[in-house]
Amino acid sequence: MDLKLSVYEIMLRLFLAMVMGGAIGIEREYKNRPAGIRTHILVCMGATIIALIQVEIADQALRYAAAKPEFVGVVRADEARLIAQVVSGIGFLGAGTIMVSNRSVKGLTTAASIWAGAGLGIAIGMGYYTIAICSFVGIILALTVVKRIIKINAIKKLEIRYIHREATKEFIMNYFDSKKIEVEDVDFDVDFMDDYRIYTNVYTIDLPRGMNYTDVIEDLSMYKNITKLRMINV
Template identity: 35%
Template sequence: MSTEVIAIRLLTAIAIGGAVGYERKYNNRPAGFRTHILVCVGAAVISMIQANLMNNILELSTKNPNSVAGIKTDLGRLGAQVISGIGFLGAGTIIREKGTVKGLTTAASLWVVACIGLAVGWGFYSLSIMAAVCVVITLVSLKKFENRFLEKSNLYRMRIDYDDQSALIGDELQKYFLENNIKVKNIEYLIEDEEDYNEEHYKKNNHVSSVYTILVPRTIRIVDVLTELGNIDKLDKVFLI
């Protein structure tokens, strides 16, 4: 295998791994730009090693037919070991948090990048490039389709005003969210300007304003959520922002 061929295959692996890795890095996934490049290049190197070994065995068998009578080779063995090894790397990107599992797409992208890298190493450029295009389209374009038509929850930002003297209000909110399978993505606490509220009143009552970013199942109307939360005596105001 010539130096030019090796360089072309390695650069192709870098380009394909970088294209997929950039999308993962852009979305703040555990395995990003460099990780995908390394996986793709490593897989390509393994394929080229396997290809060179095959060529060496064929050359040896041509020159000395009797010397290779006992040699057995499996062209897919090294590639299979790469795919098995990627399983451990992919497992490291999977995170279980608050009853949800994250990182499966990143783990899958690492696996498919390794497969493409193997194809690049063997010199299947058309297959590699078309596969890379399909992967990027899946990660970028189909994500928008999934979020719009297949997502099971809607994202809302909801402001809640309440009296800080109600020490158990957080527990009541958490209980309500759990009972209705509503996931809290983020909580922000606000400090209001004096122009918006009566300072003496809210100092006296230890008023607190917070913004909840929540994921509400599509089977539940956000109007019902606002109404039910508004019926809690300890809450002053509940509204979307």
Template identity: 40%
Template sequence: MGCGRSVGAVSTWMATVTSSTYFDITVRLLLAVILGGLIGLERDKRDLPAGFRTHILVCLGSALIMLISIYGFEDVIDRTNIQADPARLAAQVVSGIGFLGAGTILVHGFAIRGLTTAASLWVVSGIGLAVGAGFYFGAVLTTALVLFSLVLLNRLESWYVSQRRLRRLVVRVVDQPGQLARIASLLSNYGVIIRRIEVEDVHRKGDKPSVDITLSLHFPPDQSPLFVVERLRDLDGVRDVSLL
């Protein structure tokens, strides 16, 4: 009797899923793939650690977990004293995605990179949950806003930086004391203001290590960045200067 009831319950549940929700579940999972892929394509074009496939998988997995929360326990919610909470399982995605996002954050010296990609993974997981819950309008609108932020606002930021005469220099120097102080002193003599300093990858040339120093600089209106670059190349211990 017990076995017959179990088989009957499973058959009833499968019939319900295939007849009333099969198409809806398919649409939600496919939409999660599309929306996650759109954001992943933008990240992939920039050759970032989490790209096209990663964003698809995060969005698809989040949508599936939400669907499990909604449809996965239909055979027990009608029992006495059983209360269903679809948000309970899905809520674990919000905290769990943080571990995946942390893997995209890279620290090079004093520079931290990958925060935007980690944030995009977190948002994509939210989009997947929205799609799985059937909140299509919110998922599509959020995807559009994310792409607007990653693409158009990035261009606007670049334009704004150029208008403020902000430029970036990468100075490769021999790794020895006093190099940064000499560079800062020269820039100060020409009225250039240092906005940000990043010390990154150590390169070895022969038996002397060298360090890349990335400088975000504000140039005065009457000062040519190319002229300053030439003066930096004349400093002792400077191996190369690149103007970005």
């Protein structure tokens, strides 16, 4: 069994990694995400390089064992060892794109795309072209098409700051009832000022079909006692 790679084969695999990783990065950069085209190219090509090195190590081990049969039981080449380090190590880079602020989490999709790009690079580097091409198509579809086809009205939190507690709470609850908005949970907070108080309610709400959060914010913003409105991703 000959695992020796030609220069043409190495260049082909690195080129595929650059093209496929770059295509994923273009989609992320177009949406102004933390990791763009260069990051995804480097991640995919880096994983490909590691996989190529692993193939070369395995080839050298086989050649050495063939040349010196007496050492067959001693010479070992685990093709999954370096690749396992890529799979675990890429998590640190992906974690760097995840940002948590004001009760919301951003960057999870970009972190996942980096991790998937590394897996794509491994498939290319090992020469599994069918897996690589099918995976690439799946990743691109997941990033560009799925969200347009499948629309999920996820539960979110609505932060409302207001004054005049009794009147404003009554207005908010009447609005929710009139729009058939279901309140899953409520968190209360109050800030004490010199001669007045500012109340903050964080509502976990579930909107009825056909209604969006922009409409809710626009409707509630018309009420004079409400001083701040903000959506928080769960």
